[in-house]
Amino acid sequence: xxxxxxxxxxxxxxxxxxxxxxxxxxxxxxxxxxxxxxxxxxxxxxxxxxxxxxxxxxxxxxxxxxxxxxxxxxxxxxxxxxxxxxxxxxxxxxxxxxxxxxxxxxxxxxxxxxxxxxxxxxxxxxxxxxxxxxxxxxxxxxxxxxxxxxxxxxxxxxxxxxxxxxxxxxxxxxxxxxxxxxxxxxxxxxxxxxxxxxxxxxxxxxxxxxxxxxxxxxxxxxxxxxxxxxxxxxxxxxxxxxxxxxxxxxxxxxxxxxxxxxxxxxxxxxxxxxxxxxxxxxxxxxxxxxxxxxxxxxxxxxxxxxxxxxxxxxxxxxxxxxxxxxxxxxxxxxxxxxxxxxxxxxxxxxxxxxxxxxxxxxxxxxxxxxxxxxxxxxxxxxxxxxxxxxxxxxxxxxxxxxxxxxxxxxxxxxxxxxxxxxxxxxxxxxxxxxxxxxxxxxxxxxxxxxxxxxxxxxxxxxxxxxxxxxxxxxxxxxxxxxxxxxxxxxxxxxxxxxxxxxxxxxxxxxxxxxxxxxxxxxxxxxxxxxxxxxxxxxxxxxxxxxxxxxxxxxxxxxxxxxxxxxxxxxxxxxxxxxxxxxxxxxxxxxxxxxxxxxxxxxxxxxxxxxxxxxxxxxxxxxxxxxxxxxxxxxxxxxxxxxxxxxxxxxxxxxxxxxxxxxxxxxxxxxxxxxxxxxxxxxxxxxxxxxxxxxxxxxxxxxxxxxxxxxxxxxxxxxxxxxxxxxxxxxxxxxxxxxxxxxxxxxxxxxxxxxxxxxxxxxxxxxxxxxxxxxxxxxxxxxxxxxxxxxxxxxxxxxxxxxxxxxxxxxxxxx
Amino acid sequence: xxxxxxxxxxxxxxxxxxxxxxxxxxxxxxxxxxxxxxxxxxxxxxxxxxxxxxxxxxxxxxxxxxxxxxxxxxxxxxxxxxxxxxxxxxxxxxxxxxxxxxxxxxxxxxxxxxxxxxxxxxxxxxxxxx
Numbered sequence: 001x002x003x004x005x006x007x008x009x010x011x012x013x014x015x016x017x018x019x020x021x022x023x024x025x026x027x028x029x030x031x032x033x034x035x036x037x038x039x040x041x042x043x044x045x046x047x048x049x050x051x052x053x054x055x056x057x058x059x060x061x062x063x064x065x066x067x068x069x070x071x072x073x074x075x076x077x078x079x080x081x082x083x084x085x086x087x088x089x090x091x092x093x094x095x096x097x098x099x100x101x102x103x104x105x106x107x108x109x110x111x112x113x114x115x116x117x118x119x120x121x122x123x124x125x126x127x128x129x130x131x132x133x134x135x136x137x138x139x140x141x142x143x144x145x146x147x148x149x150x151x152x153x154x155x156x157x158x159x160x161x162x163x164x165x166x167x168x169x170x171x172x173x174x175x176x177x178x179x180x181x182x183x184x185x186x187x188x189x190x191x192x193x194x195x196x197x198x199x200x201x202x203x204x205x206x207x208x209x210x211x212x213x214x215x216x217x218x219x220x221x222x223x224x225x226x227x228x229x230x231x232x233x234x235x236x237x238x239x240x241x242x243x244x245x246x247x248x249x250x251x252x253x254x255x256x257x258x259x260x261x262x263x264x265x266x267x268x269x270x271x272x273x274x275x276x277x278x279x280x281x282x283x284x285x286x287x288x289x290x291x292x293x294x295x296x297x298x299x300x301x302x303x304x305x306x307x308x309x310x311x312x313x314x315x316x317x318x319x320x321x322x323x324x325x326x327x328x329x330x331x332x333x334x335x336x337x338x339x340x341x342x343x344x345x346x347x348x349x350x351x352x353x354x355x356x357x358x359x360x361x362x363x364x365x366x367x368x369x370x371x372x373x374x375x376x377x378x379x380x381x382x383x384x385x386x387x388x389x390x391x392x393x394x395x396x397x398x399x400x401x402x403x404x405x406x407x408x409x410x411x412x413x414x415x416x417x418x419x420x421x422x423x424x425x426x427x428x429x430x431x432x433x434x435x436x437x438x439x440x441x442x443x444x445x446x447x448x449x450x451x452x453x454x455x456x457x458x459x460x461x462x463x464x465x466x467x468x469x470x471x472x473x474x475x476x477x478x479x480x481x482x483x484x485x486x487x488x489x490x491x492x493x494x495x496x497x498x499x500x501x502x503x504x505x506x507x508x509x510x511x512x513x514x515x516x517x518x519x520x521x522x523x524x525x526x527x528x529x530x531x532x533x534x535x536x537x538x539x540x541x542x543x544x545x546x547x548x549x550x551x552x553x554x555x556x557x558x559x560x561x562x563x564x565x566x567x568x569x570x571x572x573x574x575x576x577x578x579x580x581x582x583x584x585x586x587x588x589x590x591x592x593x594x595x596x597x598x599x600x601x602x603x604x605x606x607x608x609x610x611x612x613x614x615x616x617x618x619x620x621x622x623x624x625x626x627x628x629x630x631x632x633x634x635x636x637x638x639x640x641x642x643x644x645x646x647x648x649x650x651x652x653x654x655x656x657x658x659x660x661x662x663x664x665x666x667x668x669x670x671x672x673x674x675x676x677x678x679x680x681x682x683x684x685x686x687x688x689x690x691x692x693x694x695x696x697x698x699x700x701x702x703x704x705x706x707x708x709x710x711x712x713x714x715x716x717x718x719x720x721x722x723x724x725x726x727x728x729x730x731x732x733x734x735x736x737x738x739x740x741x742x743x744x745x746x747x748x749x750x751x752x753x754x755x756x757x758x759x760x761x762x763x764x765x766x767x768x769x770x771x772x773x774x775x776x777x778x779x780x781x782x783x784x785x786x787x788x789x790x791x792x793x794x795x796x797x798x799x800x801x802x803x804x805x806x807x808x809x810x811x812x813x814x
Numbered sequence: 815x816x817x818x819x820x821x822x823x824x825x826x827x828x829x830x831x832x833x834x835x836x837x838x839x840x841x842x843x844x845x846x847x848x849x850x851x852x853x854x855x856x857x858x859x860x861x862x863x864x865x866x867x868x869x870x871x872x873x874x875x876x877x878x879x880x881x882x883x884x885x886x887x888x889x890x891x892x893x894x895x896x897x898x899x900x901x902x903x904x905x906x907x908x909x910x911x912x913x914x915x916x917x918x919x920x921x922x923x924x925x926x927x928x929x930x931x932x933x934x935x936x937x938x939x940x941x942x943x944x
Binding site: 782785787791794 | 858859862867937940942943
């Protein structure tokens, strides 16, 4: 059984096991032990199974594609070596020639099941597996496992009836409801299934399906305490804001499918009936064809799609000979491509897909949902913010990277830059411990997007992986703190390091990891490596494109801000003396089931970035899957009027750039920590004084740049206005019309009723009355006296006889 | 005898019709039937005793029977011998039969009435008064 058969089996099973758990808990959850206690075991067992299968796939991958240090410089021997045995199976490159760096990365793709195939439309459930997929499977299932274990402790309140003190009933009391323990794990399982589906998806349509599934799962989980107004609003907000991004994604999907007719990532090889193999090119090889050295090229489909007028003209001229027309069109495609036909379409397609990622990965301007998503239980925040939902956007940009034009990448870079700066500034003044972490997440996602945008494909995805570890660690630590203090407000905490040593230590590791602490050029925590590579790539990009140097300053400034707000959080929470004795007396270390995931994640936050001697490390593993044609420096782009240079990533690892970037990262991080310590640990400068001095800036940041208010004014209020207008039309016009019709009908009915009552009823009543009166009169004859009757008969007979003889005398008497 | 009878007003009329002077004919029977009938009607009209009323009914029926028999009798036909018609006699028998059945029912009603009201006075039997 070779790798091409093993990987889909292992990862496919790893993907489906959480679905099985979801279905099991959905139907039998409440019956799993008292109050569904065992649902946690089912879900955890499922995700552990996934983890084991993913690890098996990981090992299988490493056995065939050993991770080695990559030495660049135009030789690409390492790539050649890596790819030496990647030619079998579904791997979609067939020659590894002397230009090995131009070869496609080892990847396996195929379809499990074709949902529909007709014309150009093919919808299938398939896989696209490269080292990034395998790595992300391990990361996601590992973090999800930690979170499952943690949540089985954290959610124990839900095992019995819950009195929700944040829900005030109109009767004055608090909401009392049954616990929802199984329901939580049910949604968690579905969430894992959806996220793994995005990771393994072999085409964009499948990505989109699981994309939406992730969205609905986040809605379930953020709105877990749906009786709280804030939670249900936050859930709706997350879902609706994501829909905005998904709309853009739909546009991108349509652009790709309309012009290229396929949504498959990789080439598909099918064997026709006559034994010949037919290769259907996927998106990657359409945009970066192997015969063009995997350089980015607008695909023929998009060129002819954009030049539809010219195509129609040629087709009309040579209507008699379709073959000649087709040949003519094919011959002119390169010329049209030179003229720029189709370039916009590719740009729009890339931006459209990125739009979806903006929503899902909480980028400017759609980041507003993520801080509100803190309304969910803390394990959900950890899962949403580290390994699953927000990672999906970055992952998709990374997966889709070969199709993105330099212009689209520039947009992505600026979006990331703006996001990281805005979010970091808001995090400076936030007082809710989870909100600080939420804005920190947004900021770090901005880092990743910026890194991808400036050509740092490995840097961005490397940071995605390391961030997944330390951000889930930070969230679980904050959950532990909240669990102990029963408050989110950092101003009421302080001095917790004494009572919660493990949590404090784990959180310190997380903070150090996120700021990229380390001994320069020697060793560091995971964030040290990933952040340095981002900084280096941004610097490299800034040097190649001096007009966009601001991106580098954003990254460097962001590093300073990150260090400041993370240590502000740590100092406020754990250092010093307790500010609120009520909280401090109550605090306690969390149970072992919650602390053990913290320790595991701490260890990984430290080591995830390391590269072992021999080259084994996350960065080099990701490097294996580097999209073909992105190794070397590339130039391109026309949308913004000037060609862009995307410097090769290996350039940023060497020489002056690396030194400058590392020193900048170290300097800014150290400065941030020192400032935070000066303000919150040594109290040399009072934060309140600074807040007073810069009152407008402080309120602007505390007001979160007034984005919520802005969107409220820009979108919510107009929407409400339109709704009111529609309501007015409904009530004022339609209702009045209907009421008028009803009134008219009533009047008509009144007349009808009068006619009925007066004329018809009168006639009937008069008849009845006459009959009645006749009966009353005739009753008097019925005397009941027998002898009188005899008299009547006798007299009557005689009278009749007399009458008859008088009237009919002639005929009677003849 | 003749003058005595002739001085009486009603029989005087009958004399005028020649009833007492002519041989017995249908007309004589008709007179007897009419007297029976009239007596029966009068009996029904004046008797308060239900049994008396029943007797009146018998008189009325038999007055009619006399007429039937008279009309049917071949000996009373002026021309004579027009045939052996027994129609009248048959109807008379039928009427007798009917009268017997009717008397049985009527006596049963009377008996019941007596049981309920302890009287057979028809003036008291006004339960069906309108």
